[in-house]
Amino acid sequence: MKALVIGCGIGGPAIAMALREVGVDAEIFEAYGASADGVGAFLNVASNGLDALRALDAHREVLRAGIPTPDLVMWSGTGKRLGAVSNGLALDDGTVSHTILRADLHRIVRDEAVRRGITISYGRRMVSFEDTGDRVTARFEDGGEATGDLLIAADGVHSRTRRLLDPTAPEPRYAGLYSGGGIVRDQDFTGEPGVYHLVFGKRAFFGYTVAESGETWWFANLPRELGDVPADWRPVLAEAFEPDANFSADLVRRAELGPMLPIHDLPPLPTWHRGRVLLTGDAAHATSPSSGQGASLAIEDAVVLARCLRDAGDHRAAFRLFESERRDRVERVVAYARTISNSKAAGPVARVFRDALMPYFLKRSASQESLAWMYRHQVSL
Numbered sequence: 001m002k003a004l005v006i007g008c009g010i011g012g013p014a015i016a017m018a019l020r021e022v023g024v025d026a027e028i029f030e031a032y033g034a035s036a037d038g039v040g041a042f043l044n045v046a047s048n049g050l051d052a053l054r055a056l057d058a059h060r061e062v063l064r065a066g067i068p069t070p071d072l073v074m075w076s077g078t079g080k081r082l083g084a085v086s087n088g089l090a091l092d093d094g095t096v097s098h099t100i101l102r103a104d105l106h107r108i109v110r111d112e113a114v115r116r117g118i119t120i121s122y123g124r125r126m127v128s129f130e131d132t133g134d135r136v137t138a139r140f141e142d143g144g145e146a147t148g149d150l151l152i153a154a155d156g157v158h159s160r161t162r163r164l165l166d167p168t169a170p171e172p173r174y175a176g177l178y179s180g181g182g183i184v185r186d187q188d189f190t191g192e193p194g195v196y197h198l199v200f201g202k203r204a205f206f207g208y209t210v211a212e213s214g215e216t217w218w219f220a221n222l223p224r225e226l227g228d229v230p231a232d233w234r235p236v237l238a239e240a241f242e243p244d245a246n247f248s249a250d251l252v253r254r255a256e257l258g259p260m261l262p263i264h265d266l267p268p269l270p271t272w273h274r275g276r277v278l279l280t281g282d283a284a285h286a287t288s289p290s291s292g293q294g295a296s297l298a299i300e301d302a303v304v305l306a307r308c309l310r311d312a313g314d315h316r317a318a319f320r321l322f323e324s325e326r327r328d329r330v331e332r333v334v335a336y337a338r339t340i341s342n343s344k345a346a347g348p349v350a351r352v353f354r355d356a357l358m359p360y361f362l363k364r365s366a367s368q369e370s371l372a373w374m375y376r377h378q379v380s381l
């Protein structure tokens, strides 16, 4: 059996590696070139995502390149410490969530897929597919095509496959926030390693952590109308953080800045698969980054899909089983992240309530058992 995997982001290589484990050949087709830049962009690989990578025996490099970030400390924009919670639950062997540059995570999973003999074709944007019942053919912008037994979409939140599969599928929803990050390389700024500080500022949300190298990695979520893009984000961000009683504005001024991107998530989709075609990762269930789970869910999908293909009688049964195992979980994460994103874009009145009530909620969830469903979830082949 051969699968065409569309998209070589985080999920695509994980899918190809997982399919190999169960004897399904996979080739990856990526719209862009092989470079994985993205200055300042980093993400949280939650403990459940690391566990899913471990199921593929592909976790070691990620642990090496990332920084352990087991703790979150929340602050109000007025400088009040609202409380602390864990950034996910530790696995049985003590592994905790890691923060990693997105470019590093991307490079590591791609390189590992290539090392295992998987072919990745770059510059191949899929524009359409045809499912003839016994085979499926993907057509590319360059005029070429490829045929296989399955087409697995890992083409991200703005998935072309999703639109082709179901033209009535809901569109991604703008979460009301632009998000981006930066790195401050001066070593004179210090902080406790392993702690993510999150600041519910007056006008915008700020998060930062200090890497062992002494670099400070930060991100900002700025409430803003979609399409309202300034020529230069730095003064806009610096002004947004100016009223806050911490050093966010200073870090913004001193950083090497990455791009600011609008945040989207996806409402529940009526259709995840049809015939020989299946949606996975952000294409099926994009969550706003507030959950810190998008990459982890895409990797979990890979493991579960491979097991379903191995255990179910045929691809139809496998896709049905995949959806039944994944849908409730991923939709719960999307809903959870949406609540958090809304609190970041709170108006003045909601902000007062948020800052007053948050210490109570944080205390209640300090054990994190209330989030065990998210972080303790385990997938296996």
Ligand SMILES: Cc1cc2nc3c(=O)[nH]c(=O)nc-3n(C[C@H](O)[C@H](O)[C@H](O)COP(=O)(O)OP(=O)(O)OC[C@H]3O[C@@H](n4cnc5c(N)ncnc54)[C@H](O)[C@@H]3O)c2cc1C
Pocket: 006, 007, 008, 009, 010, 011, 012, 029, 030, 031, 032, 042, 043, 044, 045, 046, 124, 125, 126, 127, 154, 155, 156, 157, 159, 160, 161, 179, 180, 261, 280, 281, 282, 283, 287, 289, 291, 292, 293, 294, 295, 296, 297, 298
């Ligand atoms: C600002 C921001 C912060 C985030 N922070 C976190 C975080 O802290 N933790 C976390 O877990 N997640 C985070 N995420 C989400 C995470 O990056 C995604 O959930 C994850 O990358 C999803 O993987 P994917 O493979 O489904 O899609 P992607 O990684 O987006 O990959 C999709 C790939 O498909 C390619 N593609 C698209 N269309 C086509 C086509 N027609 N033909 C061929 N190829 C195509 C794209 O070029 C891309 O390479 C964040 C996202 C953003 C935007």
